[in-house]
Amino acid sequence: xxxxLIFGLAxxxxxxxxxxxxxxxxxxxxxxxxxxxxxxDFLTQGSGAGFQxxxxxxxxxxxxxxxxxxxxxxxxxxxxxxxxxxxxxxxxTHNFAYSYGFTVNGEYIFRPFKKLMPFIGLGIGAxxxxxxxxxxxxxxxxxxxxxxxxxxxxxxxxxxxxSKIAVMGVVHYDYSTAASTVFGYSSFPxxxxxxxxxxxxxxxxx
Amino acid sequence: xKFPGMKSRLKWMxxxxxYGLISCQTxxxxxxxxxxxxxxxxxxxxxxxxxxxSYSLALDTLGYxxxxxxxxxxxxxxxxxxxxxxxxxxxxKAGYTRVAxxxxxxxxxxxxxxxxxxxxxxxxxxxxxxxxxxxxxxxxYGFKNYYGYPYLNNLNFNTATLVIEIIDxxxxxxxxxxxxxxxxxxxxxxxxxxxxxxxxxxxxxxxAQSKYIKK
Numbered sequence: 029x030x031x032x033l034i035f036g037l038a039x040x041x042x043x044x045x046x047x048x049x050x051x052x053x054x055x056x057x058x059x060x061x062x063x064x065x066x067x068x069d070f071l072t073q074g075s076g077a078g079f080q081x082x083x084x085x086x087x088x089x090x091x092x093x094x095x096x097x098x099x100x101x102x103x104x105x106x107x108x109x110x111x112x113x114x115x116x117x118x119x120x121t122h123n124f125a126y127s128y129g130f131t132v133n134g135e136y137i138f139r140p141f142k143k144l145m146p147f148i149g150l151g152i153g154a155x156x157x158x159x160x161x162x163x164x165x166x167x168x169x170x171x172x173x174x175x176x177x178x179x180x181x182x183x184x185x186x187x188x189x190x191s192k193i194a195v196m197g198v199v200h201y202d203y204s205t206a207a208s209t210v211f212g213y214s215s216f217p218x219x220x221x222x223x224x225x226x227x228x229x230x231x232x233x234x
Numbered sequence: 235x236k237f238p239g240m241k242s243r244l245k246w247m248x249x250x251x252x253y254g255l256i257s258c259q260t261x262x263x264x265x266x267x268x269x270x271x272x273x274x275x276x277x278x279x280x281x282x283x284x285x286x287x288s289y290s291l292a293l294d295t296l297g298y299x300x301x302x303x304x305x306x307x308x309x310x311x312x313x314x315x316x317x318x319x320x321x322x323x324x325x326x327k328a329g330y331t332r333v334a335x336x337x338x339x340x341x342x343x344x345x346x347x348x349x350x351x352x353x354x355x356x357x358x359x360x361x362x363x364x365x366x367x368x369x370x371x372x373x374x375y376g377f378k379n380y381y382g383y384p385y386l387n388n389l390n391f392n393t394a395t396l397v398i399e400i401i402d403x404x405x406x407x408x409x410x411x412x413x414x415x416x417x418x419x420x421x422x423x424x425x426x427x428x429x430x431x432x433x434x435x436x437x438x439x440x441x442a443q444s445k446y447i448k449k
Contacts, residue, residue: 070359077260100260107270109443110357114279116443117357118436119272122262161357162262164272165393165422168356211359 055083056196058224062099062127065217070123070159071101080222082133083229089137095151097129099220122162125216127204129155129176143186145194151178157206157216172213174205184226192228197221268426271436274354274419275444281415283447286340286404288333289325293318296396297346309347313430320434321345321398324441329449340404341415349394353419394423396433398440400447416444 060078064071078099084091107120135149155176161168182198204216296314298307308314321343322332333339400416407413418440426432441447 068359102260102262104262104266109439110359111443114277115275115355117272117274117355118439118443119357120270121357121359122267123359124261160261161359162267163357164267164270165425166272166354166356168358 053083053085053229054194054226055081055229056224056226057081058196058198058222060097060099060220060222062101062202062218062220064101064125065219066213066215068212069103069105070161070211070213071103071125073101073103074220075099075101077102078127078220080224084133084135084226086137086140089140091133091135091137091147091149093133094153095129095131095133097127097131099127099129099218101125101127101218119163123211124160124162126158126160127155127206127216128157129153129178129202129204131176131178135180143189145184145186146182147184148181149179151180151200152176153178155202155204155206155216157204157208159208159211159213161211168210170208170210172204172206172208172216174207174215176206177203182222194226194228196224196226264425265427268422271420271422271426271432271439272354273436273439273443275440276417277444277446278413278415281402281446283328283415284449286330286402287449288331288337288339289341289343289400290333290335290337290339290403291318291322291325291343291345293322297344299346299348299351301350313433316430317396317433317437318345320437324438328441328447338403340402342401342403342412344397344399344401346397347394347423348397350392351395352393353395353397354421392424393421395419395421396423396436398437416447418444 058080059076060080061074061076062078063074078097080095080097082093082095084093101124103123105121105123107118109116109118131151131153133149133151135147138146138148153176155172155174157172159170159172178200180198180200182196184194184196186194199221200219202216202218202220204218206216207214294315295308295310296317298309325332325343330341335342396419398418398420399414402413402415405413418437420433420436420440423429423433
């Protein structure tokens with residue numbers, strides 16, 4: 029009985045040590061769905077054409093790291109007439125915004141080393157948005173460059189106790205100052221969610 | 235501590251993301267874009283269209299200019315007939331009477347096609363954002379002695395624009411020149427599908443968005 033107890037204790041400690049080795053660092057990749065929030069009707073539709081890649085390093089109950097995000101927004105506008113001073117244009121338009129974001133992130137983990145690890149965090153960085161409007165064979169374009177502020181909350185779920193892979197789900201709000209005077213954006217707010225995977229990279233990897 | 239295969243997995247993950255980056259950058263297809271024509275009109279700010287009663291218009295022919303050979307030439311045939319007939323229909327509907335050139339018309343209506351000239355102004359949302367560059371002045375079909383707008387000369391080849399102009403023949407300046415009162419640009423004539431019917435609709439649109447053209 030004593031031997032069994034010692035064995036059980038040793039096994040438990042070893043499992044615990046292994047668990048603590050998991051998710052010291054990780055890289056992640058996810059599909060990103062975004063919905064623009066501006067009152068500007070240039071872009072109104074949500075878009076599933078987006079993704080995120082990033083990495084995190086764990087320090088105590090925090091992860092720090094960086095994300096690169098990409099999203100395409102698009103809306104098709106039916107034929108309408110635009111009036112301006114002594115001019116007018118009638119056309120249908122296909123409106124696009126291609127958004128590239130880079131943020132430095134900090135996240136607080138509520139249940140470190142558990143199978144389910146909820147977290148909340150904040151990303152701060154830069155955002156470049158290329159605005160395009162296609163009409164017949166013609167195009168108008170503008171580029172906005174600005175800051176990006178992204179509060180987010182999510183959960184990491186390991187696929188097994190010793191799995192190096194976890195699935196992740198994140199909801200986020202983006203506030204970008206990548207403005208466009210041509211298309212009437214003083215800022216570009218959006219919200220969205222991400223679904224993806226995280227791959228553990230222990231500290232000792234070479 | 236080493237993890238065999240970890241680098242490989244990371245590499246493939248990154249390759250997948252690069253592929254995702256490329257595939258996510260969607261653009262509209264050409265066929266989606268050319269289902270209808272763009273119609274752009276500009277009006278001389280002091281024009282008073284109610285002060286005119288008659289107009290002249292050459293029926294069944296359209297002027298034609300290419301960037302390589304900007305000399306007067308004309309095209310005829312069913313397309314020219316349909317387009318000029320539709321212009322006439324809209325002018326008549328606005329209350330003007332068509333007369334011959336030698337009957338001192340108040341207005342002269344000119345219609346011509348510019349091939350490979352960039353005359354369309356860039357659009358902002360929801361107004362204009364002009365990007366003039368490389369100004370080029372072609373000769374204009376029919377009526378040469380008036381002040382016109384500059385046309386853009388860009389490298390956007392294999393395009394064509396129908397231009398309709400209304401010129402003031404009633405109030406000439408001291409040099410005997412007339413003023414251009416109104417211009418419509420309709421494009422693109424080469425790439426848009428079902429060119430005849432789309433052009434007819436576009437001609438109607440050009441007058442519909444210029445409701446100030448009425449006697």
